[in-house]
Amino acid sequence: MSPMAIAEEAKRKGLDVIALTDHNTALNTPAFMSACNKVGIFGIYGLEITSSEEAHVLALFKKPETAMEMGKIIYKSLLSIPNDPDKWGDQVYLDDDENILGEVDKYLTGGASIYSISELLEMTLERDGMFIPAHIDKPLFSIKSQLGFMPDDNFTAVGVTKLPPILDLKGKPYITNSDAHYLHNIGERSFTLDIEDLTFTHIKKSIKSGLITIN
Amino acid sequence: MKASDLETDLGYKPAYTNYPDNDITSGFTSDLLSDVMGNAREESVLITIQAHKNTVACCSLAGISAIIICSGRKIPEDMIDAAKEEDIALFTTKDNQFITSYKVYGLL
Numbered sequence: 001m002s003p004m005a006i007a008e009e010a011k012r013k014g015l016d017v018i019a020l021t022d023h024n025t026a027l028n029t030p031a032f033m034s035a036c037n038k039v040g041i042f043g044i045y046g047l048e049i050t051s052s053e054e055a056h057v058l059a060l061f062k063k064p065e066t067a068m069e070m071g072k073i074i075y076k077s078l079l080s081i082p083n084d085p086d087k088w089g090d091q092v093y094l095d096d097d098e099n100i101l102g103e104v105d106k107y108l109t110g111g112a113s114i115y116s117i118s119e120l121l122e123m124t125l126e127r128d129g130m131f132i133p134a135h136i137d138k139p140l141f142s143i144k145s146q147l148g149f150m151p152d153d154n155f156t157a158v159g160v161t162k163l164p165p166i167l168d169l170k171g172k173p174y175i176t177n178s179d180a181h182y183l184h185n186i187g188e189r190s191f192t193l194d195i196e197d198l199t200f201t202h203i204k205k206s207i208k209s210g211l212i213t214i215n
Numbered sequence: 216m217k218a219s220d221l222e223t224d225l226g227y228k229p230a231y232t233n234y235p236d237n238d239i240t241s242g243f244t245s246d247l248l249s250d251v252m253g254n255a256r257e258e259s260v261l262i263t264i265q266a267h268k269n270t271v272a273c274c275s276l277a278g279i280s281a282i283i284i285c286s287g288r289k290i291p292e293d294m295i296d297a298a299k300e301e302d303i304a305l306f307t308t309k310d311n312q313f314i315t316s317y318k319v320y321g322l323l
Contacts, residue, residue, distance in 0.1 A: 052264075052265065052266075052267065053248065053265060053267070053269070054246075054247075114288075116265075116266070116267035116269070116291070117267070117269070118267055118268060118269070118291075118293065119267070119291070144249070145247075145249055146247060146248060146249060147248045147249060147269055147273065148248055148249030148252045148253070148273070149252070149272070149273070149276075151269050151272070
């Protein structure tokens with residue numbers, strides 16, 4: 001699932017906006033930006049972080065550079081084991097022409113960052129990003145499974161997989177998304193956003209305001 | 216036992232002074248807060264590495280008297296504030312959860 005393949009598949013499925021959020025790394029976001037620009041789709045650049053509570057949270061940014069900066073801090077903080085490509089697959093990152101630039105050493109989905117949800121929220125917001133706890137209703141790696149309750153923190157929104165939401169969201173807006181790990185899943189559970197203009201700032205504002213229609 | 220026994224007998228470091236010297240009648244070791252919420256008994260001491268304010272929120276709901284943060288993990292200020300607010304004693308130690316559980320069990 002290369003950056004170009006993701007961008008092309010998203011375009012083919014009729015999406016206007018797509019975010020790339022690899023687990024605990026943002027090293028593919030520069031190539032993803034290039035792919036989005038070539039294909040003509042609006043890209044958002046982020047990562048899916050495993051918090052110290054072992055909940056998955058999305059940190060989303062306007063620019064790959066910001067995602068990379070956050071990614072560097074997260075990767076350094078990740079308590080994990082070395083990746084075994086035979087068991088868990090290659091963890092490569094690519095350049096704009098889809099050449100392999102390198103491979104990530106730590107097993108990206110096998111550990112957790114030392115930063116808590118609240119700390120990650122703060123780190124994301126101070127970089128003008130969006131912070132969305134992922135699939136909060138899933139039985140693993142979710143707010144529900146790890147905490148059991150919705151914290152009061154000022155999340156941009158939360159991600160749910162089933163409607164109506166099974167947790168009390170305390171008035172927070174919610175989105176649905178594909179959480180695609182394979183190309184054919186891209187575009188599932190998409191949502192429509194009421195926005196003034198197709199910019200990161202307006203997307204963030206509309207999500208935060210809950211101007212969301214689940215498709 | 217009392218919360219202060221963790222300081223005097225085991226040398227665990229309180230995260231703030233003048234903590235409430237709560238009664239402790241049981242212990243619970245877990246890093247999964249939904250597990251703590253569902254299964255810990257009231258007046259327990261929680262042994263964990265989850266050093267953040269949501270642990271305090273969970274303990275408050277579960278009626279837990281004290282928290283020990285293991286393996287030398289740093290306690291953020293907002294967690295200390297929450298513990299003060301909820302009258303929960305809060306300690307740190309370099310011991311891991313296994314060693315801490317063994318030591319606390321000996322006091323109960």
